[in-house]
Amino acid sequence: MGLSAHEAEDVVQDVFTIFLQKLDAFEGRSQLRTWLFGILHRKVMEHRRAASRYSRADPIDQVFEDRFDARGSWVRPPADLQRLLLSKEIHDVISLCMESLSPDQREAFVLREIEGLDTAEICKIMGLTITNFGVQMHRARAKLRECLERKGFSRKPAAFRKTCWKKGDDE
Amino acid sequence: MISCRDVATIIMSDQFDALPWLRRMEIRLHLAMCKLCARLASDIKQLRRKVRSLADVQVNPDFEAELVRRLSKL
Numbered sequence: 001m002g003l004s005a006h007e008a009e010d011v012v013q014d015v016f017t018i019f020l021q022k023l024d025a026f027e028g029r030s031q032l033r034t035w036l037f038g039i040l041h042r043k044v045m046e047h048r049r050a051a052s053r054y055s056r057a058d059p060i061d062q063v064f065e066d067r068f069d070a071r072g073s074w075v076r077p078p079a080d081l082q083r084l085l086l087s088k089e090i091h092d093v094i095s096l097c098m099e100s101l102s103p104d105q106r107e108a109f110v111l112r113e114i115e116g117l118d119t120a121e122i123c124k125i126m127g128l129t130i131t132n133f134g135v136q137m138h139r140a141r142a143k144l145r146e147c148l149e150r151k152g153f154s155r156k157p158a159a160f161r162k163t164c165w166k167k168g169d170d171e
Numbered sequence: 172m173i174s175c176r177d178v179a180t181i182i183m184s185d186q187f188d189a190l191p192w193l194r195r196m197e198i199r200l201h202l203a204m205c206k207l208c209a210r211l212a213s214d215i216k217q218l219r220r221k222v223r224s225l226a227d228v229q230v231n232p233d234f235e236a237e238l239v240r241r242l243s244k245l
Contacts, residue, residue, distance in 0.1 A: 073175050
């Protein structure tokens with residue numbers, strides 16, 4: 001059905017969840033197998049719609065990929081952010097960097113990192129599959145990381161603002 | 172053998188806990204041997220602590236009274 005193994009697992013779990021929730025509504029007019037495949041079809045369609053909404057190309061994906069060689073080893077390793085993370089200005093820097101996230105990325109990131117919700121709760125709130133939640137978190141963290149690394153290497157705040165990932169870059 | 176890209180992707184995607192036990196062990200082993208991936212994982216933990224402290228928002232002193240006023244109108 002055009003899904004990865006992980007996506008297919010998500011969908012099948014959804015199908016069985018719905019099956020159990022709606023078992024009382026099953027009137028026996030079709031075979032149980034037909035009913036289950038009907039649910040499966042609708043979930044796959046929903047998944048494809050959600051995937052097209054959340055998997056649009058984002059430049060940060062390529063920025064992340066460019067950090068590795070063909071074998072998956074680091075060619076641009078993560079910079080040491082210890083000094084920056086311990087600095088007094090870190091909160092201001094994080095706030096500024098968070099402006100570079102898209103609304104969906106920021107929502108996923110805030111629900112997870114600030115509100116401390118678990119993955120299942122966030123997926124339910126945002127109508128995401130686990131896979132799509134992972135994509136949003138990956139992009140959010142990759143953007144923050146790029147932004148913080150630039151800040152860590154630039155001495156003047158003004159220089160940081162020029163080089164930081166800007167809002168709208170991903171649209 | 173798992174690559175640095177795979178490990179970094181899993182860490183950044185917040186998918187570690189959802190993985191099978193064997194895969195998690197493979198990643199833990201990689202993190203024990205790879206200083207760069209370990210640095211990434213450590214930074215993400217620290218960043219989480221810093222970001223959580225951003226949640227300490229100062230609300231307007233009248234916020235509570237205003238909330239009670241609005242609720243009492245319901």
